[in-house]
Amino acid sequence: xxxxxxxxxxxxxxxxxxxxxxxxxxxxxxxxxxxxxxxxxxxxxxxxxxxxxxxxxxxxxxxxxxxxx
Amino acid sequence: xxxxxxxxxxxxxxxxxxxxxxxxxxxxxxxxxxxxxxxxxxxxxxxxxxxxxxxxxxxxxxxxxxxxxxxxxxxxxxxxxxxxxxxxxxxxxxxxxxxxxxxxxxxxxxxxxxxxxxxxxxxxxxxxxxxxxxxxxxxxxxxxxxxxxxxxxxxxxxxxxxxxxxxxxxxxxxxxxxxxxxxxxxxxxxxxxxxxxxxxxxxxxxxxxxxxxxxxxxxxxxxxxxxxxxxxxxxxxxxxxxxxxxxxxxxxxxxx
Numbered sequence: 001x002x003x004x005x006x007x008x009x010x011x012x013x014x015x016x017x018x019x020x021x022x023x024x025x026x027x028x029x030x031x032x033x034x035x036x037x038x039x040x041x042x043x044x045x046x047x048x049x050x051x052x053x054x055x056x057x058x059x060x061x062x063x064x065x066x067x068x069x
Numbered sequence: 070x071x072x073x074x075x076x077x078x079x080x081x082x083x084x085x086x087x088x089x090x091x092x093x094x095x096x097x098x099x100x101x102x103x104x105x106x107x108x109x110x111x112x113x114x115x116x117x118x119x120x121x122x123x124x125x126x127x128x129x130x131x132x133x134x135x136x137x138x139x140x141x142x143x144x145x146x147x148x149x150x151x152x153x154x155x156x157x158x159x160x161x162x163x164x165x166x167x168x169x170x171x172x173x174x175x176x177x178x179x180x181x182x183x184x185x186x187x188x189x190x191x192x193x194x195x196x197x198x199x200x201x202x203x204x205x206x207x208x209x210x211x212x213x214x215x216x217x218x219x220x221x222x223x224x225x226x227x228x229x230x231x232x233x234x235x236x237x238x239x240x241x242x243x244x245x246x247x248x249x250x251x252x253x254x255x256x257x258x259x260x261x262x263x264x265x266x267x268x269x270x271x272x273x274x275x276x277x278x279x280x281x282x283x284x285x286x287x288x289x290x291x292x293x294x295x296x297x298x299x300x301x302x303x304x305x306x307x308x309x310x311x312x313x314x315x316x317x318x319x320x321x322x323x324x325x
Contacts, residue, residue: 001092002302003145003149003302003305003309006305006306007142007146007309010142010309010313010316013313014139014316017135020320021320024324041128059143063146066150069083069084
């Protein structure tokens with residue numbers, strides 16, 4: 001498994017963390033003790049998750065010639 | 070005598086030897102961190118209500134460190150890709166940026182540790198409990214920037230029991246117990262310092278390897294660029310593992 005494959009795993013885990021954090025913060029915001037900061041954190045997390053996915057596509061395109069092993 | 074399979078893949082494994090070695094090492098690392106994560110989760114779920122700290126760590130600083138490590142993973146990959154494309158100057162830039170990012174990560178971690186190690190809980194002989202950051206301490210008096218709390222349970226979730234901090238002067242004659250938020254404070258701090266400290270040691274180890282590959286080790290580029298590129302790749306594999314560990318550590322320690 002090459003660095004490219006491991007990087008793909010890393011990007012997947014990072015996007016999962018971003019979207020997971022977003023879900024957690026949205027739940028906090030709509031819960032009984034929600035504050036505007038929770039909503040801000042959730043929105044930024046969604047944006048970061050989107051950026052990570054866009055980066056993932058970019059790096060796969062850029063390193064097309066390098067194998068996964 | 071040449072060391073075999075430093076560049077060419079070994080026929081039976083399909084990859085060069087250093088990569089097999091690194092994967093075996095990472096497998097042992099998974100077991101090491103896996104044991105610690107298991108210990109954390111079991112202790113966390115079995116903790117009685119109001120005995121497990123929440124909101125003790127700074128989420129903005131943790132988020133910043135996550136961002137820094139994510140960027141360093143990208144620069145590590147770019148450094149390897151630059152070697153593959155035979156662009157040594159670009160490799161130097163990316164590897165140098167990785168080193169700087171790692172240094173910033175450790176600096177933030179050191180700041181967080183300092184914050185915890187200067188945070189004290191003082192139990193007085195009359196049963197009162199004071200909690201806050203240490204301002205000064207000598208043989209006669211301890212001064213905290215903090216608050217008096219009704220019980221230790223109130224310390225577990227500062228957001229649920231907000232209080233105004235003020236300067237508290239306590240005579241040492243009144244003090245029954247003085248304890249900072251170090252590893253011996255409670256189960257959470259013990260796990261926090263053990264897991265994040267072990268992770269920080271891995272960051273330090275990675276920095277040493279990167280510094281070598283960026284500095285004296287980069288001479289190999291002139292004599293054997295393919296082998297040097299493979300060295301950069303396996304160092305990158307290790308770095309990605311360390312980054313992945315942080316992706317699990319961050320939600321477990323900071324967000325739960």
